[in-house]
Amino acid sequence: MKTLFAAALICALPALVSANEITSGNITVGHPYAFETPPMAHTAAGYMTVTNTGDSADTLLSIESELPKTMLHESKETDGVATMTHVEKLEIAPGETVEFAPGGYHIMFMGLNDETFEVGETVPVTLIFEHLGRMEIELDVQARNGDGQGADAKSDHATH
Template sequence: MMFRSLALIAALGFAGAAQAHDFEAGGLTVLHPFAIETASRATTGAGYLTIRNEGETADALIGVEADFPKVTLHESVEADGMMTMQPLERIDIAPGETVTLAPGMGGHVMFMGLEAPFETGARFPATLIFEEAGEVAVEFVVEARPEAEGGMDHGVMGHDDMDHDAMDHGDMGHDMDAPADE
């Protein structure tokens, strides 16, 4: 997948800005789960993390639970100049592999139905569900929005204000040249 090795380097640099926090379960280590601050009217937020599999068996992230109306795994991809978001049923992590969900292109956790914006410094609990390791309790820390460097971020382009529950996630086209809805 596109969001593995190179995204790890970027994520480690970005993660250094805030206090690192890691969570372990069996051979898995979840490094620095974080969410990005959102606009005041945002109804969705995005979360990111790194998972390192130091065990001898493959595992997969198959879900995330948190105190929001809907929490899902998604992947942002670009095809023919259009950004689309596709739901992910699983994120495989082979033995010895590190998988990173980082801002921009690639995977992320979507928190939908926010009643208040994500504000820098806030924290909230979540449970990562792995196929083999089971449930792993983590805490997401909300960080300031990084400078946009292309890719799709859930605040850039007015994306925070979209109603994801009413959309067909299998075909969410975003024209990168189109102005944001505000």
């Protein structure tokens, strides 16, 4: 995966490299990140906030990355059982911020196989909105920090 990330970095526009917030049109993405993956992991999850600063709604239609399959998922707990569903589309109302976080919405990366997300790398992702169109972001890969978030993200994966 290292070569892939290096190539992606070279291609990235300087405007997109700003650390924690990326704005395109009326959409601002805050703190995009993913947790590092253990060896042999088949899936990984990414998180961020998405804010609509415009005065009309926009809808996140799909998510793309260099991994074989990338989807918008939502984790839920129903009667004490954690489940994860594929979200077809996510409307973001004017002025609304939707949080992608462990235990809720997340970007699901599938088909990692022998690739891994390693701390310090970035994962390029394209968000596709109904009105805005394509928006390139980069997720910072972070260590699982033992405050419960990592464990929660892991349980996201376990339900696949």
